[in-house]
Amino acid sequence: MRAPFKSVDHVQLAMPASREEDARSFYVRVIGMTEVPKPPELLDRGGVWFSSGEVALHLGVDPDFRPATKAHPALRCTDYMALLRRLSNHGVAISRDERLIDGKARCYVADPFGNRIELIED
Numbered sequence: 001m002r003a004p005f006k007s008v009d010h011v012q013l014a015m016p017a018s019r020e021e022d023a024r025s026f027y028v029r030v031i032g033m034t035e036v037p038k039p040p041e042l043l044d045r046g047g048v049w050f051s052s053g054e055v056a057l058h059l060g061v062d063p064d065f066r067p068a069t070k071a072h073p074a075l076r077c078t079d080y081m082a083l084l085r086r087l088s089n090h091g092v093a094i095s096r097d098e099r100l101i102d103g104k105a106r107c108y109v110a111d112p113f114g115n116r117i118e119l120i121e122d
Contacts, residue, residue: 010056067114
C-alpha cells in the first residue's frame with residue numbers, strides 16, 4: 001500500500017479570542033517566524049497564521065480555550081543555540097530536556113497562551 005500522506009500542511013494551535021497581537025509578538029518578534037495573511041473568507045474567525053521555511057503554524061480562536069500543555073508541535077531549529085539565547089533575552093522560560101534523543105538537544109517553551117512547543121537541535 002502506498003503511503004497515504006506526503007507531508008504536513010500545517011499545525012493548528014488554539015488561542016483565546018482577541019489576542020492576535022500577543023501571538024504576533026511571540027511568533028514574529030521573539031521566535032522569528034513570518035506572519036502569513038489569512039484567506040479573506042477566514043478573517044472573521046480571528047486568529048493568525050505564521051510560517052518559517054516549510055513550517056506552517058496556524059493559531060485559531062477557541063471560545064473555550066485551554067492551552068495544549070502536553071500535545072505540541074516539535075520544531076527543528078536551524079540555529080538552536082541562537083534561538084535559545086533569543087528566547088532567554090525575551091524572558092521566555094526554557095525547560096531543557098537533558099536526554100539526547102538521536103543525539104539532538106531539545107527543550108520546551110510555552111507561547112503566550114500556555115501552548116507547549118518543543119524545539120529540537122537540527
